[in-house]
Amino acid sequence: MKQKLVIIGNGMAPGRMLEHLFDMDPEAFDVTIFNAEPRVNYNRLMLSPVLSGEKTYSDIITHDDGWYDDHGVTLHKSARVSTIDREAKKVTAENGVTADYDKLVIATGSLPIMIPLPGHTLDGVLVYRDLDDVDKMLKAARTGGRAVVIGGGLLGLEAAAGLREQGMEVSVLHLMPTLMERQLDPTAGHLLEDAIADRDIEVITEANTEKILEKDGKVAGVLLDDGREIEATIVVMAVGIRPSTALAASADIECNRGIVVGDDMRTSDPDIYALGECSEHRGLCYGLVAPLYEMAKVLSENLLGGRAEYNGSVTATKLKVTGIDLYSAGDFADDEDREEIVLRDGMAGIYKRLVLKDNRIIGAVLYGETSDGPWFFDLLKKQTDIAPMRDTLIFGQAYQGGAPLDPTAAVAALPDDAEICGCNGICKSQITTAITEKGLTSLDGVRAHTKASSSCGTCTGLVEQLLTVTLGDGYKPSAVTPVCGCTDLGHDDVRHLIRAKSLKTLPAVMQALEWKTSCGCAKCRPALNYYLVSEWPGEYADDYQSRFINERVHANIQKDGTYSVVPRMWGGITSAAELRKIADVVDKFDIPTVKVTGGQRIDMLGVRKEDLPAIWADLGEAGFVSGHAYAKGLRTVKTCVGTDWCRFGTQDSTGLGIRIEKFMWGAWTPAKVKMAVSGCPRNCSEATCKDVGVICVDSGFDIHFAGAAGLDIKGTEVLGHVKTEDEALEHIVALTQMYREQGHYLERIYKWAKRIGLDEIRRQIMEDIDARQGYFDRFVFSQKFAQVDPWSERVSGKDKHEFMPMSDLTLEAAE
């Protein structure tokens, strides 16, 4: 019978441990995980980019639900283990779930330290540890105001930078005279302080907080012991972490600062192991990811009966604040037997300091230019004698042995066992071997096969250089397709940055993202205009000069420069009065062609541009509004006659189609959106090749999406089943909004879905109620500004210049 392995905690360390375990022997254990958080395993190192808006939660998931299914792992979410019964070998969670174990791994991680200042329990006092904390901060940031961050260490500064990016005023309070004093010497600390201050973040050092001030039960500010008061709407406590040992201690497992483990990762109970930040090994507790991954590897081997040993780690640190390069490793306190080499370039903002003992590097601080960090770290770990290169050591690897200044030369010269990816402990030869043996040609390929650069991402440059060194010209580094020739950024980057930097006008986007042309081109301008419309409803002033002519004049240009006009017929239903009006308009304006479209509408073709406003005025008399047949937006909802007439109809498909169309008309989308509702599976409205389709059945509504019947032919995928019409509408709206927020301009739903993944879309729309509600609410908000009939606006005189010639010289010339 299989052994039972129970893991308490679902952070990065146990996640990595399981990957190793399944690689070596997928059948060895029945695995059960208890996770106190309500979600799957995600990359905690990436919380800062989530906070600053550069990434989203879905970008940082390590293992999705499918991964647990595929590996037969039972994952209990929101299940905090409350007791370990070592006699019975059984754990029990607060929610009553129990599990028996043969082997138990405690990976409870760490807790943020909350200084018990007066007022620390107030609403608005936050810590920075998991995604819930990030969500709370993002929520607070939406209302603006000032955030006070207590703690000027790695985490505190990343939190401060993220909150500033979100538009808050930010003050960092730090107890010591310089920032990050555990990793940086005072000089680098001051340089860092300047760089932080340049981002409009106030830094107050030697700031001892006396109490947190209150108003109406919420945070109002902080009071320092020198009497200074700082206003604040939130206070983020980022002063450090301590191992989470309470559960282990309550089971009488030996604990010190952390849960004590031996080199084999075993606790005082031979069947119980501790892993990650909660553990204490040889008197040390680790809070960085690289040591935790090393532990994970050792533990996975020992669980399978191996005899691996963990011997402790030397760690290096990088600050993940975009635009600030900082690297530190080892020990750099002053001491009598130590020497140092310092390089300063005030103008370039570069500072490098190496601390040496007996001609060996024991500490390194790099600021402003950190590319030699891994090389120094390698020399440090191997305790290489640096005497032969001491004179030029500080200039970095490229200057040793007269090597040329080719940027890849440094990487090429690295020894095979030099560590490239610190997070995952991947060395150079592992990467180059994978590139050669697996025929990898891209960064993603290297990430997939070696994990290098897949955690914090700061070694991405090195990995790319290794690709260049190994493949030569065969490597094309720009894996992202730029929006157009005006920029090197891809669509995703542009959308993220518009959000993260709160860019709200076209010139602001082009300025901040360093557009190469003065005012873009016909490709990027409509894309940017859409992204701004979608991101800032009600705030962004739509730039019509950046729209394609069809959207500018609300009609479709034809090959001869005339236009076609398609009035909206809700759900494809019309009436005698409407048809009579169309007939009159066709006669009056001498319209040459009238055609029925595939989307159940009537198209009048060959209209002179000058006639458009007058035609719309006439059509408006019968109640017609624009059919948006020209728009990257909701076009048509095609329906069958459902229960109204059809003897097979199961639901009111016509009614639902009309309801969807009335709810969603006017919404701009990345590309056109065509929908259909069929009253029964005979599917007369052909819903299964639409962007979104509904098939009514007796028990409710099957929602389909991601079909195509144009350049590509593709049947839809099933999103899910809902019981009521209200739910059908809510799910369709949420899906459309998700697409509106993520789609690349001109990318139809089926292509977007392929890129994002059907499972992820189903998860967010069908399972994650909060996500669905959020999308729905944002769509509804945006519609407040979008649902204005463009035809009646133009009948009333808007954009007159679009329709009339500026002047007609024919008469004057004839005179």
Place this chain on the structure above:
Amino acid sequence: MKATTANWILVGRLSDIPKRGARRVKNGEVTIAVFRTAEDRIFALEDRCPHKQGPLSQGIIHGDCVTCPLHNWVFSLETGEAQGADEGRITSFPVKLDGDDIHLDLNFLSDMRKSA
């Protein structure tokens, strides 16, 4: 086309044309597109793409170029030359901005009409 003295005629005001926009001036069979760039430079070209006769006045204006709305050919407003891989040239007309007033040369236009 013979050289005559210019006969400037007022066809509109700068404020009639949106920045990065264009307006049409009709002149018998010929339609002229008058363009205004982001920097308020004014250009006049025949409103007719040499590729498939698309109305260039309906295109998107970027820098000193316009992109035809029918098949995305790009033309320099300055020279009328097609940009990139496409080949072709549009007739451009003398245009003059006097304060807010936009003038076209009527003699040039009528010469052109005669020679057409």
